[in-house]
Amino acid sequence: MCLVAVVPTGAPSVRNKRAFLVQLVKMIQKLEVINFRNFAHKLIKFPASTTVVAGPNASGKTNLLESIHLLSTGKSFRAEREFEMINYDQEIARIKARVGEEEESEVLEVVLTTGQLTAGAKLKVAPRKKLLVDGVGKRLMDFAGRFPSVLFSPQDMDLVTSSPSVRRQFFNAVLTQTDREYRRSFLAYEKGIKRRNRLLFAIREGAANRNQLTYWDMLLIKNGDTVTRLRQELVEYINRQSGLSNREFELQYSKNLVTEERLNKYAEAEVAAAQTLVGPHRDDFVFMVKNGSSSKFRELARFGSRGEARLAVLWLKLSEFAFIADKTHKEPTLLLDDILSELDEVRREAVLEVVAKHQTIITTAEDISDLNLSNVEKISLGG
Ligand SMILES: Nc1ncnc2c1ncn2[C@@H]1O[C@H](COP(=O)(O)OP(=O)(O)O)[C@@H](O)[C@H]1O
Ligand SMILES: [Mg+2]
The missing domain is CATH 3.40.50.300 (P-loop containing nucleotide triphosphate hydrolases)
Structure with missing residues (x-):
């Protein structure tokens, strides 16, 4: 039997045919x-x-x-x-x-x-x-x-070089859609930070007592830990996805852990600033790149070209798609904004x-x- 399909000229492209199947x-x-x-x-x-x-x-x-x-x-x-x-x-x-x-x-x-x-x-x-x-x-x-759904917009093209909050938002959008435990922990954590910051302010003004912090410290440690762990898992998933060219990319998770020890260390500074200074709300993610001729990963935002940064973003978005599909067992709808x-x-x-x-x-x-x-x-x- 002949397994080679004869494609007449003018027939739909391979992609069209595949889409059809x-x-x-x-x-x-x-x-x-x-x-x-x-x-x-x-x-x-x-x-x-x-x-x-x-x-x-x-x-x-x-x-x-x-x-x-x-x-x-x-x-x-x-x-x-x-x-x-x-x-x-x-x-x-x-x-x-x-x-x-x-x-x-x-x-x-x-x-x-x-x-x-x-x-x-x-x-x-x-x-x-x-x-x-x-x-x-x-x-x-x-x-x-x-x-x-997975959204890919022109602003994403700057994910590598923009501020850490933009990268954290990326992680939140992906994990919020896929993981109930993340949603629960992240929402509790976010609320906890707001309340704790208010309390830090009250302590600084002499209107509240330091031992009132204990409850919020425990809440942040418990939920912050889950947020960190699930972000770490997503980072590892992304790093298992291959790139699209001869460049290899890697995402490094620059964790800001919230522990009793670290909270103690920053206790004075936190009251002075009326801000919670440690925890995953200060996480960052660093893109690394290695090209064919190099043996070492280097920080993309500092050493990479604009083209490489864009390739890394594409790698990230395709990984996001795969992750959401894998985790939810659903087919995400792809939203491409003028991209x-x-x-x-x-x-x-x-x-x-x-x-x-x-x-x-x-x-x-x-x-x-x-x-x-x-x-x-x-x-x-x-x-
Ligand atoms: N709350 C709002 N009410 C009415 N118009 C709005 C509101 N927010 C944004 N717009 C309008 O939406 C338009 C931008 O839409 P957008 O979806 O960004 O356009 P594009 O087609 O270029 O993507 C602007 O004209 C802006 O004034
Ligand atoms: Mg637009």
Whole structure:
């Protein structure tokens, strides 16, 4: 039997054919946003394959992806404060989507308010954020992670060189979506830091006693330990993924541990600063690179080229995709924000390979019809 397929000229490319064979899963079925950012009302149905959202600058492309990602993590990847996502002239925004495979699908909804709603001539206090699954209110811990998505945006290109907080945010976004234990510990830790800092301030002002710290110290040690451990596991996972070229990358975890010993060591300084100075809220992650001719890893931000930094980011994002898929046993929806024009041919190939196998939403301000994407549905946003 002849195993070599004869490909007639003009036939679909190999990638098209493969996409045809892959069973794509429709993770997000339809999305409805009301008073979200620049959208008064928008309803979009998504295919299981690729959706291209085209529109000029400021037409709301990134906003749209933000609303989808919000349903994955329960948090915005760009808003400093959540009410900023509500349309300027409104008090309530709603983001709602049916997600998951047919039989197991559910409706996720985020309701944001300014905190005060006009009721007749009066103002009524309202919760600033509500998270709902099939209409039932949930805590963030039980809401996040139901619909995994991986967002890749131009800002990610600076992950290597930007400040540590940006890298920590990356780790939080990935682990929040995939690990309930992380969600629980991280949320407790974050709250703990806020409360402990307030207490440190009160101690400095002479309004509180040092022994009141013990409770918060224990809480931070317990939850901080879990946060560190799960971040470490993700670092190790990423380091097991191979790079895309002859360069090798490595991520080093620069841990800021929170222990009784270290808290004691910084006790005076913490009161003086009214800040908790040790713990994973001060973690960093350092990218290292080794090229073919070198035997040693070097710090990418200091020695690498811009091209290498971008390759490392791509390595990181593809690792993120693999990690989320592995951990959740679901197929993350890929959200590509205006990124394809930023990638050269080789890197594009690597991204498009993932695109072909998963539900993907791509935004673009440019014409990308030459990209040879199969089964594309196009949505146009006005100017
Ligand atoms: N809360 C809001 N209400 C109304 N418009 C908003 C709000 N937040 C941002 N915008 C508008 O959204 C537009 C930017 O949308 P964006 O999704 O970033 O565009 P792009 O298509 O370039 O990705 C800007 O014009 C901005 O003024
Ligand atoms: Mg944009």
